[in-house]
Amino acid sequence: MAVELIFVGTELLLGNILNTNAKYLSERCALSGLSVYYQSVVGDNEERLAETIRTGLNRSDILILSGGLGPTEDDLTKETAAKVLGLPMVEDPHTKELLKQYFAKLKQKNVTESNWKQALVPEGAVVLDNDNGTAPGLILEKDGKTIVLLPGPPAELIPLFEKKVEPYLCSKQPETIRSTMVKICGVGESKVEDMIKDMIAGQDNPTIAPYAKTGEVHLRVTARAQSEDEAKKLMKPVVKELKSRFGNHIYTTKEQDTLEQVVVDMLKKYELTLTTAESCTGGLLAARLINIPGVSEVFKSGFITYSNKAKRKLLGVNKNTLKKYGAVSEETAHEMAKGCVFETDSLAALAITGIAGPDGGTDDKPVGLVYISCYLNDQVVVKECRFKGDRNKIREQAVVRAMDLLRRCIIDHFETKK
Amino acid sequence: MAVELIFVGTELLLGNILNTNAKYLSERCALSGLSVYYQSVVGDNEERLAETIRTGLNRSDILILSGGLGPTEDDLTKETAAKVLGLPMVEDPHTKELLKQYFAKLKQKNVTESNWKQALVPEGAVVLDNDNGTAPGLILEKDGKTIVLLPGPPAELIPLFEKKVEPYLCSKQPETIRSTMVKICGVGESKVEDMIKDMIAGQDNPTIAPYAKTGEVHLRVTARAQSEDEAKKLMKPVVKELKSRFGNHIYTTKEQDTLEQVVVDMLKKYELTLTTAESCTGGLLAARLINIPGVSEVFKSGFITYSNKAKRKLLGVNKNTLKKYGAVSEETAHEMAKGCVFETDSLAALAITGIAGPDGGTDDKPVGLVYISCYLNDQVVVKECRFKGDRNKIREQAVVRAMDLLRRCIIDHFETKK
Numbered sequence: 157m158a159v160e161l162i163f164v165g166t167e168l169l170l171g172n173i174l175n176t177n178a179k180y181l182s183e184r185c186a187l188s189g190l191s192v193y194y195q196s197v198v199g200d201n202e203e204r205l206a207e208t209i210r211t212g213l214n215r216s217d218i219l220i221l222s223g224g225l226g227p228t229e230d231d232l233t234k235e236t237a238a239k240v241l242g243l244p245m246v247e248d249p250h251t252k253e254l255l256k257q258y259f260a261k262l263k264q265k266n267v268t269e270s271n272w273k274q275a276l277v278p279e280g281a282v283v284l285d286n287d288n289g290t291a292p293g294l295i296l297e298k299d300g301k302t303i304v305l306l307p308g309p310p311a312e313l314i315p316l317f318e319k320k321v322e323p324y325l326c327s328k329q330p331e332t333i334r335s336t337m338v339k340i341c342g343v344g345e346s347k348v349e350d351m352i353k354d355m356i357a358g359q360d361n362p363t364i365a366p367y368a369k370t371g372e373v374h375l376r377v378t379a380r381a382q383s384e385d386e387a388k389k390l391m392k393p394v395v396k397e398l399k400s401r402f403g404n405h406i407y408t409t410k411e412q413d414t415l416e417q418v419v420v421d422m423l424k425k426y427e428l429t430l431t432t433a434e435s436c437t438g439g440l441l442a443a444r445l446i447n448i449p450g451v452s453e454v455f456k457s458g459f460i461t462y463s464n465k466a467k468r469k470l471l472g473v474n475k476n477t478l479k480k481y482g483a484v485s486e487e488t489a490h491e492m493a494k495g496c497v498f499e500t501d502s503l504a505a506l507a508i509t510g511i512a513g514p515d516g517g518t519d520d521k522p523v524g525l526v527y528i529s530c531y532l533n534d535q536v537v538v539k540e541c542r543f544k545g546d547r548n549k550i551r552e553q554a555v556v557r558a559m560d561l562l563r564r565c566i567i568d569h570f571e572t573k574k
Numbered sequence: 575m576a577v578e579l580i581f582v583g584t585e586l587l588l589g590n591i592l593n594t595n596a597k598y599l600s601e602r603c604a605l606s607g608l609s610v611y612y613q614s615v616v617g618d619n620e621e622r623l624a625e626t627i628r629t630g631l632n633r634s635d636i637l638i639l640s641g642g643l644g645p646t647e648d649d650l651t652k653e654t655a656a657k658v659l660g661l662p663m664v665e666d667p668h669t670k671e672l673l674k675q676y677f678a679k680l681k682q683k684n685v686t687e688s689n690w691k692q693a694l695v696p697e698g699a700v701v702l703d704n705d706n707g708t709a710p711g712l713i714l715e716k717d718g719k720t721i722v723l724l725p726g727p728p729a730e731l732i733p734l735f736e737k738k739v740e741p742y743l744c745s746k747q748p749e750t751i752r753s754t755m756v757k758i759c760g761v762g763e764s765k766v767e768d769m770i771k772d773m774i775a776g777q778d779n780p781t782i783a784p785y786a787k788t789g790e791v792h793l794r795v796t797a798r799a800q801s802e803d804e805a806k807k808l809m810k811p812v813v814k815e816l817k818s819r820f821g822n823h824i825y826t827t828k829e830q831d832t833l834e835q836v837v838v839d840m841l842k843k844y845e846l847t848l849t850t851a852e853s854c855t856g857g858l859l860a861a862r863l864i865n866i867p868g869v870s871e872v873f874k875s876g877f878i879t880y881s882n883k884a885k886r887k888l889l890g891v892n893k894n895t896l897k898k899y900g901a902v903s904e905e906t907a908h909e910m911a912k913g914c915v916f917e918t919d920s921l922a923a924l925a926i927t928g929i930a931g932p933d934g935g936t937d938d939k940p941v942g943l944v945y946i947s948c949y950l951n952d953q954v955v956v957k958e959c960r961f962k963g964d965r966n967k968i969r970e971q972a973v974v975r976a977m978d979l980l981r982r983c984i985i986d987h988f989e990t991k992k
């Protein structure tokens with residue numbers, strides 16, 4: 157079925173905000189096996205919006221509109237869609253009741269006419285309760301065509317789409333589509349593609365699609381079947397084959413898990429505490445780890461040691477080491493990790509020192525050279541990496557590789573039979 | 575003049591990438607006084623692309639297309655636009671020469687037919703040399719309508735647009751449009767709007783438009799005139815009035831300057847060195863500062879002290895202070911900043927301790943309570959902040975407020991007559 161996405165909002169046409177809803181909805185539609193041939197952005201203007209809806213109805217089966225469902229005069233998506241379909245607006249008692257409760261809770265006294273406008277819906281609409289805002293989602297059907305209306309803020313749009321719209325769209329599909337994500341770290345994109353060339357060559361169902369992320373490659377395995385169970389059954393041998401080919405390079409097969417989540421979970425599992433020492437990444441590694449709720453159990457402290465003096469004073473890196481080998485060296489990285497543990501009594505440590513550029517590179521030590529070290533159980537492992545890209549790209553890759561190094565050290569130490 | 579933006583690429587329809595070009599081009603058009611009423615995204619499909627171009631030509635004066643200019647068979651934007659306008663494709667000798675040089679430099683031997691396809695242009699096209707790729711930009715004109723074709727990668731699109739397309743579009747405008755950005759920190763959005771209500775009320779030329787960013791408000795002052803000088807002359811008294819109303823709350827009037835850039839520049843100017851100590855922001859403040867090239871002159875080290883023990887051990891925060899007042903308190907923030915300086919001999923310090931949530935809040939100390947302290951010249955200033963929003967929003971606001979606090983302390987100390 158052909159889906160068309162229409163985004164309503166002058167702020168998008170003025171370039172005030174990035175259209176993240178476009179990426180999100182396109183990706184989710186593709187995952188559900190729905191084809192998106194067009195996306196349009198139009199302002200809060202009745203005539204232009206109506207024209208865009210009419211064009212969409214002529215060439216697509218399902219229109220998904222987002223934005224313009226608020227209480228102000230500018231918000232006219234609902235009314236315009238109803239007009240195009242020839243549906244009158246009627247009050248939805250259930251939505252009115254939810255609005256009443258909402259305003260009572262806020263102790264808002266001056267509830268205006270325009271607030272109550274949000275309880276009006278096109279006749280016959282399926283009303284989707286919005287747990288995160290006052291504008292409900294709506295599904296309108298007429299003459300074999302469907303219009304889905306969603307509020308613009310992602311915090312409202314995403315839960316509404318996943319909980320209410322996706323099941324509805326799937327129920328209209330002749331087949332069930334399920335997918336799983338195999339996330340790989342430590343193998344380059346072209347190497348990954350090479351390793352699965354034979355699997356991709358003759359694929360039909362399931363399919364494997366690679367997505368490159370900074371320092372990672374994700375493989376999406378997608379199956380079509382009559383039921384969810386059958387789709388899962390189809391995916392199982394493919395995922396198993398990927399696991400046998402990539403082994404420990406796979407850090408998760410769970411869609412929602414990030415590398416930092418996996419690493420924090422492992423630290424918790426083995427009751428480890430971590431300290432970080434960062435030079436060229438200057439806090440990015442720590443900042444990424446602390447995004448995980450509950451990290452305080454395992455992450456207590458970190459050092460940012462940008463200068464040589466800081467490396468010496470805060471981490472006890474030897475003056476001679478810095479002199480003989482330089483700040484960006486295997487030896488300095490080694491001592492930085494050890495210093496973390498010595499200074500804080502943590503059980504594990506990660507240290508990063510490198511040249512992020514644009515300046516500071518030499519023939520011998522070019523921009524992109526980064527040493528990453530991991531201390532665990534009285535052992536220090538140091539990896540030499542040569543990253544490509546700009547200042548930020550180099551830093552991001554270093555952060556990913558550092559988390560991956562810790563993951564591998566924990567596996568080696570706790571999960572591998574000696 | 576009405577501009578329509580058309581983005582060509584299946585990867586956008588699949589949601590593989592965010593359409594950052596849409597935000598960029600929309601913003602630039604708005605700045606040049608051009609109205610964008612529609613954005614469309616369409617795949618690499620001749621029929622659908624041709625239909626989209628035809629629709630655009632019917633309702634807009636200028637179409638800007640990006641993507642689909644590469645050498646592969648999928649790339650058909652140029653050919654399709656030419657077909658719709660009824661223009662034959664001809665070889666452009668200059669582009670062919672540039673391609674030859676490019677492949678010679680790469681020592682690429684197998685230059686194929688499809689590579690040379692990039693030298694073909696619609697007859698009469700204005701060819702815009704692309705310094706960052708092989709596909710030139712193109713401007714086509716026919717029957718009073720204009721089609722601009724740009725390559726999709728932002729690293730190619732942005733320089734081409736700013737160097738070649740923008741001057742062209744401006745030359746078609748009856749007036750010159752110039753703008754300047756007044757960036758404010760430390761005053762809330764509604765307060766800012768309140769303070770300039772009278773200026774906005776009757777505005778015509780120049781105009782003032784507020785943009786809210788996390789922890790900041792930017793005011794764009796835009797003037798239309800016959801010449802650049804005249805536009806600047808019109809803006810001058812408005813910017814002066816804003817400066818007199820907001821004083822030190824304005825951290826820059828330079829479009830390209832960020833708060834971190836301004837703070838790093840001030841540290842350099844007064845030959846100060848900075849150390850940071852972060853609890854709830856866990857490295858975000860340091861990571862933001864190190865984005866500025868040359869920061870190593872002034873930023874040498876930082877601490878991430880997530881746990882109480884880390885605050886005690888690494889920063890020397892008193893055990894009794896933590897016990898009596900808690901980790902999130904004015905007293906702890908005070909001692910953290912002092913500890914930074916004591917441990918590292920830096921001349922200035924910033925410390926942040928707070929509750930970013932979602933857990934850990936109490937009635938007394940709710941989620942969003944953050945203490946930020948700044949040490950400078952033997953004095954410690956501590957600010958109590960109550961931020962709203964989720965974990966990330968609270969952290970981002972804390973980082974902005976911390977940089978702003980340092981900026982204000984430096985102004986008080988070095989730039990204010992006592």
